[in-house]
Each structure stands twice: as C-alpha cells, then as structure tokens.
Amino acid sequence: MEQLQKIVALTDGVLGGEVIGTYLHGSAVLGGLRPASDVDVLVVSRRRMDEEERRALVGGLLGVSGSRNNARPVELTVVVQSEVRPWRYPPVGDFLYGEWLRAEYEAGKVPQPEQAPDLALLLSMALTGDHPLAGPRPARVLDPVPHTDLVRASAAGIPGLLDGLDGDTRNAVLTFARIWATLATGRILPKDTAADWAVGRLPPEHRPVLEHARHLYLNCRYEEESWSDALRAGVRPCVDHVLAEIERLRTRTREGG
Numbered sequence: 001m002e003q004l005q006k007i008v009a010l011t012d013g014v015l016g017g018e019v020i021g022t023y024l025h026g027s028a029v030l031g032g033l034r035p036a037s038d039v040d041v042l043v044v045s046r047r048r049m050d051e052e053e054r055r056a057l058v059g060g061l062l063g064v065s066g067s068r069n070n071a072r073p074v075e076l077t078v079v080v081q082s083e084v085r086p087w088r089y090p091p092v093g094d095f096l097y098g099e100w101l102r103a104e105y106e107a108g109k110v111p112q113p114e115q116a117p118d119l120a121l122l123l124s125m126a127l128t129g130d131h132p133l134a135g136p137r138p139a140r141v142l143d144p145v146p147h148t149d150l151v152r153a154s155a156a157g158i159p160g161l162l163d164g165l166d167g168d169t170r171n172a173v174l175t176f177a178r179i180w181a182t183l184a185t186g187r188i189l190p191k192d193t194a195a196d197w198a199v200g201r202l203p204p205e206h207r208p209v210l211e212h213a214r215h216l217y218l219n220c221r222y223e224e225e226s227w228s229d230a231l232r233a234g235v236r237p238c239v240d241h242v243l244a245e246i247e248r249l250r251t252r253t254r255e256g257g
Contacts, residue, residue: 003039003064003071008133010060011043011076014053020044020081021135025122029129031190035221038099041133042126043078044141048094054110061097062105073099077122084123087143089152091119120145120153125188147186151253154179158243169235170225173213176242183249191217202241209238 008022026040049057057078065074078095093116101109124145126138135141158179161172178194181187189197195214199207209231216225227235 001039003074004041004133006064007039007041007061007074007076010057010064011078012134014057014060015043015045015049015078018046019134020046021138021141022133023126023129023135023138024131024133025125025129026075027190029131030125030188031193034192034217035219035224036217038073038075040122040125041074041076042122043076044081044084044135045078045094046081048080048113049078051110054095054112057095058097058105058110062102065097066099066102075099077119079119079123081141084119085141085143087145087149089120089149090115090117090156091123092116093119117153117156120149121182121188124150128188148253150186150188151183151250154182154246155250158246162239165235165239169227169232170213170216170222173210173235173239174217176239176246177210177213180242180245180249183246183253198242201245202238206234206238206241209234 004024011022012019021044023042023044024040025042027034027037028039061074061076063069064071067073074097076095076097077093079091080094083092083094092113094113095111096116097105097111123142127142127144130137130139132138157175161175165172174191174195177198178189178191181189181194181197185197192214195210195217199210199214202210212227212231
C-alpha cells in the first residue's frame with residue numbers, strides 16, 4: 001500500500017537511525033481493513049523525540065492521513081523501547097497521531113509523552129499480527145503483555161467508551177464486545193469476530209444491537225451509519241448487559257480464578 005510506504009519513509013526521515021522497528025497492527029492484521037478502518041502503525045524508537053521532531057512528524061502525517069488526502073485515516077503511535085521493555089503497567093507512549101485529533105494538530109497542538117493504558121492492547125495486537133513494515137519481528141523488540149494487564153487496560157477504556165456511546169455508537173458497542181471477548185478468551189479478536197462470539201452469548205433481546213453494529217462495521221463508512229429508533233433504544237441495555245459480564249470476569253481475574 002502506497003500510504004504505508006509514505007508512513008515508513010516519513011518516520012525514518014524524522015527519526016532516522018533511532019527507529020528500531022515499524023509494525024502494522026489493528027484491523028489490517030487482525031481481520032482485514034473495513035470501510036471505516038484506520039491504518040494503525042506502531043513505531044518502536046530508541047529514544048524520545050524532541051519538539052522539532054514531534055512537529056515534523058505531525059506535519060507529515062497531516063499530509064498523508066484522511067479523506068482530504070484521498071487516503072485512509074492514520075493512527076500512528078511511537079513508543080520508546082526502554083519504556084515498554086521490560087514490560088510494566090501502565091505503559092508510556094511517546095507520541096500519538098489520530099485523525100480524530102486533526103483540528104487540534106492543525107491549531108498547533110503537538111503530541112507529548114503520556115501514560116497510555118491502552119498501549120497494552122496495542123502492543124499485544126502488534127505482537128499477534130507479527131507484521132513488520134521495517135525492522136525485526138515484533139517479538140524480538142517487545143515483551144508479551146500479561147493477561148492481567150490486558151484486563152486492566154480494557155477496564156481503563158470503559159469510561160471513555162461510555163462518554164462516546166451516543167456519538168460513536170457502532171465503535172463503542174463493538175469495542176465493549178471485544179473487551180468481553182478478550183477477558184474471556186485472552187485473545188484480542190477482530191471486531192466482527194468478537195461480535196460473533198458475543199452475539200451467541202447475549203440474551204435474544206440484546207442481539208439485534210450488536211448484529212447491527214457488526215453490519216455497519218463490515219459494510220459502511222461512519223458517515224453512512226444509521227440506527228432506527230428501536231435499535232437506538234436498545235443500545236444502552238445491551239451495553240449494560242455486556243458491562244455486567246465484563247465486571248464478572250474482572251472480579252474473577254482479581255480473585256485469581
């Protein structure tokens with residue numbers, strides 16, 4: 001994919017020999033890109049970037065990401081190897097670009113290092129996907145993430161998902177299903193596969209919501225998303241049921257069961 005080649009060239013141009021490896025993760029390696037999927041890229045670096053490098057990387061990504069560039073949205077994460085290996089929780093990310101933050105970047109915001117619990121999930125996806133764009137295989141660069149930390153990272157994302165439930169319904173519903181599946185199976189599944197797993201475990205009254213979210217994921221861009229009044233009314237009850245299952249599994253993990 002030409003876009004991936006541009007991303008690798010951009011990160012190499014900004015960080016040069018400090019890049020240890022660049023890895024594809026997310027939908028592209030878990031089940032295939034869907035109509036609204038981001039291109040998810042992880043860069044493992046030897047050191048933190050300075051301010052000039054951060055601005056250069058943001059500027060370059062603004063030019064290769066998103067529909068205004070006739071391209072898929074890019075989510076690019078940079079981690080410093082020494083900050084995630086040996087593994088510890090919560091991990092620290094050095095840089096994050098996401099198209100949902102474009103307006104802030106265009107206004108001058110520059111991503112800074114910060115604790116990022118969801119990196120536990122991201123690194124696990126990169127290890128599972130095993131798809132280097134540059135550098136050695138990820139297992140030579142990253143430590144595996146313990147299941148207990150996948151549980152902690154999943155739980156840390158729940159408040160944000162609930163806040164976005166009305167405006168980002170499809171993604172939130174599917175992500176809750178994936179959290180449930182991850183806690184139950186120990187694996188991070190593609191969103192549609194996680195939905196299939198969860199639908200069979202839901203009471204019949206909650207299944208249409210998750211089935212619709214899965215249909216949207218497989219077939220529609222975000223601007224094409226629509227929910228009937230009946231489905232919309234069923235979103236929160238469905239999510240509440242999934243959250244109860246998630247809490248049950250979290251309790252079991254805490255108790256060592």
